[in-house]
Amino acid sequence: MTDPDGQVIVGLEVHCQLDTKSKLFCGCSTDYRNDGPNTHVCPICLGLPGAMPALNKKAIEYAMKVAKALNCEIVNEAEFSRKNYFYPDLDKAYQITQYDKPLAEGGYLEIESDEGGEKKVRLTRIHVEEDPGRLVHMGNAERGKYSLVDYNRAGIPLIEIVSEPDMRSPKEARKFLNKLRATLEYLSVFDSEKEGSLRVDANISIKGSERVEVKNITSYKGVEKALTFEVTRQKNLIRRGQKIDRETRHYLEARGVTQSARSKEQEHDYRYFPEPDLRPLRVKSWVDSIVLPELPDARRERFMKQYGCSLSHARTLTGELKLANFFEQVVREDPHGLSPLAATWIADTLIGELNYRDMSLDRVDPAAMTGLVRLLKAGTITDKSGVEVMRVMLDQRLKGEAAETPDAIVKRLGLTKSAGDDGALIAAIEEAVNENPKALEDYRNGEGKALNFLVGQVMKKTRGKADPAILNTMLAEALKKRGV
Amino acid sequence: MAGTIVFEPDDRYNAFLSTATAGPQGSGTLSGVMVAVKDNISTRGIETTCASKILKGYVPPYDAHVVGLLKAAGATIAGKTNLDEFGMGTTTENSAFGPTLNPRDTSRVPGGSSGGSAAAVAAGMVKVALGTDTGGSIRCPAAFCGIVGLKPSYGRVSRYGLIAYSNSLEQIGPLGRTVSDVSTLMGVIAGYDRHDSTSQNKPYNHTPKADIKGLKIGIPAEYFGKGVDPDVAAVVKKAIGRLEELGATTVPCSIPSMEYALAAYYVTCTSEASSNLARFDGVRYGPAPDWKKSWHDAFQDVRGSAFGAEVRRRIMLGTFALSSGYYGKYYAKAQVARRNVREDFNRIFRDVDVIAGPTMPTIAFKLKEKSDPLSMYLADILTVPANLAGIPSISVPCGTSQGMPVGLQIMGRMFEDERVVDVAYAYEQAVN
Ligand SMILES: [Zn+2]
Numbered sequence: 001m002t003d004p005d006g007q008v009i010v011g012l013e014v015h016c017q018l019d020t021k022s023k024l025f026c027g028c029s030t031d032y033r034n035d036g037p038n039t040h041v042c043p044i045c046l047g048l049p050g051a052m053p054a055l056n057k058k059a060i061e062y063a064m065k066v067a068k069a070l071n072c073e074i075v076n077e078a079e080f081s082r083k084n085y086f087y088p089d090l091d092k093a094y095q096i097t098q099y100d101k102p103l104a105e106g107g108y109l110e111i112e113s114d115e116g117g118e119k120k121v122r123l124t125r126i127h128v129e130e131d132p133g134r135l136v137h138m139g140n141a142e143r144g145k146y147s148l149v150d151y152n153r154a155g156i157p158l159i160e161i162v163s164e165p166d167m168r169s170p171k172e173a174r175k176f177l178n179k180l181r182a183t184l185e186y187l188s189v190f191d192s193e194k195e196g197s198l199r200v201d202a203n204i205s206i207k208g209s210e211r212v213e214v215k216n217i218t219s220y221k222g223v224e225k226a227l228t229f230e231v232t233r234q235k236n237l238i239r240r241g242q243k244i245d246r247e248t249r250h251y252l253e254a255r256g257v258t259q260s261a262r263s264k265e266q267e268h269d270y271r272y273f274p275e276p277d278l279r280p281l282r283v284k285s286w287v288d289s290i291v292l293p294e295l296p297d298a299r300r301e302r303f304m305k306q307y308g309c310s311l312s313h314a315r316t317l318t319g320e321l322k323l324a325n326f327f328e329q330v331v332r333e334d335p336h337g338l339s340p341l342a343a344t345w346i347a348d349t350l351i352g353e354l355n356y357r358d359m360s361l362d363r364v365d366p367a368a369m370t371g372l373v374r375l376l377k378a379g380t381i382t383d384k385s386g387v388e389v390m391r392v393m394l395d396q397r398l399k400g401e402a403a404e405t406p407d408a409i410v411k412r413l414g415l416t417k418s419a420g421d422d423g424a425l426i427a428a429i430e431e432a433v434n435e436n437p438k439a440l441e442d443y444r445n446g447e448g449k450a451l452n453f454l455v456g457q458v459m460k461k462t463r464g465k466a467d468p469a470i471l472n473t474m475l476a477e478a479l480k481k482r483g484v
Numbered sequence: 485m486a487g488t489i490v491f492e493p494d495d496r497y498n499a500f501l502s503t504a505t506a507g508p509q510g511s512g513t514l515s516g517v518m519v520a521v522k523d524n525i526s527t528r529g530i531e532t533t534c535a536s537k538i539l540k541g542y543v544p545p546y547d548a549h550v551v552g553l554l555k556a557a558g559a560t561i562a563g564k565t566n567l568d569e570f571g572m573g574t575t576t577e578n579s580a581f582g583p584t585l586n587p588r589d590t591s592r593v594p595g596g597s598s599g600g601s602a603a604a605v606a607a608g609m610v611k612v613a614l615g616t617d618t619g620g621s622i623r624c625p626a627a628f629c630g631i632v633g634l635k636p637s638y639g640r641v642s643r644y645g646l647i648a649y650s651n652s653l654e655q656i657g658p659l660g661r662t663v664s665d666v667s668t669l670m671g672v673i674a675g676y677d678r679h680d681s682t683s684q685n686k687p688y689n690h691t692p693k694a695d696i697k698g699l700k701i702g703i704p705a706e707y708f709g710k711g712v713d714p715d716v717a718a719v720v721k722k723a724i725g726r727l728e729e730l731g732a733t734t735v736p737c738s739i740p741s742m743e744y745a746l747a748a749y750y751v752t753c754t755s756e757a758s759s760n761l762a763r764f765d766g767v768r769y770g771p772a773p774d775w776k777k778s779w780h781d782a783f784q785d786v787r788g789s790a791f792g793a794e795v796r797r798r799i800m801l802g803t804f805a806l807s808s809g810y811y812g813k814y815y816a817k818a819q820v821a822r823r824n825v826r827e828d829f830n831r832i833f834r835d836v837d838v839i840a841g842p843t844m845p846t847i848a849f850k851l852k853e854k855s856d857p858l859s860m861y862l863a864d865i866l867t868v869p870a871n872l873a874g875i876p877s878i879s880v881p882c883g884t885s886q887g888m889p890v891g892l893q894i895m896g897r898m899f900e901d902e903r904v905v906d907v908a909y910a911y912e913q914a915v916n
Binding site: 043044047048049050051052053054055082084086087088091092093094146149269271272273276277278279 | 526539545681
């Protein structure tokens with residue numbers, strides 16, 4: 001019997017929309033998301049009788065950039081094929097894709113493994129294909145009254161990146177996707193923020209059992225969720241002594257579960273054959289002329305060397321193109337002085353605050369972030385106040401209020417750090433000690449916790465402005481004065 | 485614009501599916517010329533049906549590249565001509581809108597699939613017409629109706645807007661009463677089109693020349709062998725004799741790959757057709773399906789009732805040939821056979837300039853004579869090799885048998901359309 005705690009094996013097929021200006025086989029604009037249905041269409045992408053595809057060279061160039069960045073081998077001759085199947089969103093009743101002669105083969109992507117350290121996930125192939133249209137069901141697919149078809153998406157260039165089954169957990173799968181997204185964004189060929197720009201099919205098995213294909217995952221977080229669900233489902237089946245069926249399952253994002261696809265869908269014979277309206281692609285000689293920009297791994301190394309970032313900070317900061325750019329903007333005026341604090345405050349604090357607000361980094365002003373880091377560096381405010389200032393900054397942006405500078409916020413809220421000769425601090429200590437004779441008693445009896453309690457009380461009274469180090473010294477002196 | 489041209493045809497042969505009563509007369513090479521266009525070529529604003537019920541009512545929102553060129557040359561579109569549904573046939577009997585009759589003898593077929601275009605020219609309704617040739621569909625009706633028809637080299641004429649039957653085999657080409665008319669029309673429609681990735685930057689700027697002194701003509705044994713009517717063969721041999729009198733020499737040759745040519749042709753064209761015609765599912769074209777059923781059942785109903793028998797047969801054959809487990813046995817093998825045909829031609833063309841033989845193995849069939857599909861498929865044996873190889877081929881009238889026209893077929897090297905036109909022109913000038 002298969003061991004229910006056996007090794008999890010995951011392989012991914014990732015479809016990404018290439019961010020070209022026009023579609024793969026016609027001149028229609030790809031910028032359709034803010035427009036009405038069927039407004040970015042022409043005889044070609046509507047599949048009208050007699051219309052023929054003409055290849056958008058830019059899409060091939062983008063795909064070759066990806067292939068080169070992912071260390072793939074560009075084949076001598078690639079070919080487009082027709083994948084034949086009936087579906088109302090597929091206007092020609094076939095999809096032009098690449099089958100037995102994909103553009104690129106092999107290659108790998110390095111991710112951080114679950115054990116820490118780098119690990120290579122091998123790639124099988126990369127190919128180029130057209131996106132089908134989109135169905136909008138009125139009601140649901142089975143019982144709805146009717147469905148509407150929107151062909152704006154039909155013909156958007158996609159690349160499909162197929163990995164080998166080299167990932168060993170749902171978490172590694174998410175890391176693979178994040179790294180892939182970062183790489184594509186560094187190449188300026190992909191915009192992850194566009195709705196529906198990424199779709200993932202995952203193959204997952206427990207060692208010794210059949211493989212299950214999970215289709216229809218459309219978000220980065222969804223991959224980890226869907227696979228985690230599958231691991232639990234499959235392990236439970238094995239534990240109960242049941243067999244895993246080799247099957248296709250759909251991921252239902254809203255419910256976080258996978259569901260077996262109807263068996264009909266699993267019996268497709270796509271009857272692939274070479275697309276007779278397009279000529280074979282001989283583009284291998286292009287590869288040398290393609291110049292790659294700095295990629296995530298190289299930038300990560302540079303961040304460690306140039307800014308002294310820790311591996312973990314460098315990984316986080318370079319894990320997204322925007323974040324990496326943001327960091328470099330924040331520290332630009334004084335890289336040496338600002339980097340250590342900026343790295344911590346961006347990677348550890350800012351990201352958390354943004355996620356909490358579901359807010360995009362785009363809305364944060366790098367200059368304001370520089371200002372905040374400067375205040376922290378100068379010791380003008382405490383870390384606690386720093387967080388408060390950041391929250392005020394973000395909330396102002398989020399609510400569309402006038403944005404104050406960090407300096408103005410500090411001034412308005414009176415957050416300047418208290419110094420030792422600060423009368424307010426001395427008064428606060430006196431108050432705290434007088435108000436808490438029990439704590440004093442405990443401290444006298446050797447309970448260290450009592451001191452922390454008193455520190456907390458003083459902090460409360462000064463609203464966090466007190467420098468913790470100074471406060472500790474002063475409190476100790478005050479207690480000593482009372483003979484404690 | 486040079487005014488309006490009026491067209492009042494007497495369509496007694498059912499050559500047209502739709503006609504324009506009047507059209508603008510432009511200026512240019514074809515100013516004042518009425519051109520009939522086969523109804524599988526898209527015409528903006530004019531219903532384009534492929535002689536199929538499934539496209540009844542379909543009005544393309546765009547012109548095929550060649551139609552744009554015709555208009556730019558000042559031509560007037562006379563109307564859309566009848567054909568075998570989607571081009572699938574050799575008689576024009578497989579039209580959902582009734583057969584076209586042969587103007588030379590109305591008890592006979594005009595040939596196909598461009599039968600409407602050929603009949604319109606032969607009957608004098610129009611001077612020239614556009615047809616399409618997938619396995620002989622221009623040359624066969626030209627031969628049967630006693631006119632001239634050219635299948636250009638693959639890639640010389642843009643297929644953009646031609647409703648595809650078999651993309652890798654077919655070409656749009658001209659039909660006319662004389663070689664000069666055909667050559668003029670070819671000059672208008674040939675050339676590169678960025679919308680057709682298989683088109684070549686090889687414009688046709690040629691005036692036919694009658695001098696063929698020193699020309700070497702290959703005479704393949706297969707074109708005069710089994711299955712070819714001896715009387716037709718004799719007429720063609722006599723015509724070739726005429727070419728010799730004009731200074732050409734003949735060389736016997738052989739195309740052994742012809743043994744597999746028909747099989748390779750039918751596997752290729754049905755495979756491609758099964759995919760091309762899949763889009764006609766009742767969602768966007770054809771009679772509305774019963775949507776209470778599931779998609780697949782609704783599609784099946786529409787496709788089962790709106791396609792004709794021959795179209796359904798070819799879709800099924802092609803679907804089978806592409807199926808997993810059979811692809812290697814059929815489609816892949818057909819491509820090998822195709823390469824062999826091309827290599828045979830390349831070999832022969834190292835020694836000769838053109839190849840000559842009959843266009844069709846017989847004269848025009850009686851209506852309903854070819855009732856079983858296989859015997860109809862066999863009639864394509866002399867025309868399909870040129871499509872498999874992509875080479876240019878012209879049919880020019882060269883006499884009669886039983887009172888019906890016989891066509892002399894001249895095939896040339898890839899992209900040497902000018903030469904086959906010249907040979908046909910030399911013959912035409914010599915006999916007229
Ligand atoms: Zn388009």
